[in-house]
Amino acid sequence: MIFACRPNLLVGDLFGSLRFYADALGFAIGWEWSDRSGRFLRDGEHCEPGEPGTALVGRDGVQIILTQLAGDHTTRLHLDVEAATQVDELFEEWRGRGVDIAEPPFVRPWGMYEMRLHDPDGNVLRVSSPPA
Template identity: 65%
Template sequence: MAELPVWTERLVVRRFAVGDVAAFAAYRSDPEVARYQSWEAPVSEVDAARLVAGFAAAEEGAPGWFQYAVERDGVLIGDIGICLHDNRMQAGLGFTVARPYQGQGYGTEAVRCVLDRVFGTGVRRVSADCDARNTASAKLLDRLGFRREGRRVQHTWAKGEWTDDLLFGLLAGDRPSRADEPAIYACRPNVVVRDLSASLRFYRDLLGFQVGWRWSDPAGRFLAEDDPDEPGTALVFRDRAHLILTQVAGAHPTRLHLDVNTTAQLDDLFDQWSRRGATIAEPPSVRPWGMYEMRLHDPDGTVLRISAHPN
């Protein structure tokens, strides 16, 4: 599984961090947000800090709950929980979106991103349930292809009343096609730097970027075998700007990373571009860092890496 964070068209899906406590406490304290959820509002900052610390320390892909933070333009706007069964083949789903960001498709976008990751690990089934009066959540699950599997009448005692539960399930093989979505949805320039540590300090400490990940394993380099040695690669982001920084000795051509929704779309691009005469330096394959990628060069030597999460 590729490292977090993950970028969708408008969002960043990432781990929780200490700096999320205030925003997390704020939206979870909103009575309208908490209305059909299991917790009681308000949520104190002490309780929020305890929860966020647990989220940040959890291991993604381990049995039990893992909570993803959902960010829009540098602001925490919600969270998505996945509860992986001990057999690692089925999971439960929960999600929350802050009220100012509801009704704009952010929940659907973020949950789809998380489902991509979960099903990409071999999970066969994801289940969800919601209060029968929570029509917004039910519609979100409908949009993502979940099947309505039943209604448990007066099954849950919550906040002083008995409530009906709607039951949903989604099998990996039943996910709706995304062939009608645009293939390339983001471009991340790769900036060649002399000193990766100094560049990270500049972007993080002076410009306020966050560090998404660092990669130093020679077996998983983003360069080709005949490229210069690469002591390290990192991704930094702020708002909707994402830069990959790569430390390389000497001159090196510009590189761009183009993100594609699905492996099928990437294969289609490979077929199209090959037929039109483009020289593909590296055909599509799963790389050591978990991405399905191909590599080609433009006439000036710019390196294009086209990437999709394996699905």
């Protein structure tokens, strides 16, 4: 039975993307891997990869894999939360950290309360819940 999904977002700068997801969005860095010899985390210490690689970030039970790859790429990632107040809390948290929110929360024509933002690589993150 499928119990989880970990989308893989393609990014142009793994280290910059890790900083955005960790510092701006509050995700924890789970692991980084950039070559066949092993991982680059030591007891929770963040280490910059020596070459383009892959990393996993997570927050509140959601995990995202980031893979560095040159070129243009855009993915749309939809993050669900249980209540409209949680969308508002994330909006205030991220805006307070200087994240450029592309569209603030409002009820969409399809009935969901949603905000949208872009990561440094142009990937679209949508955060939504049923309306209050």
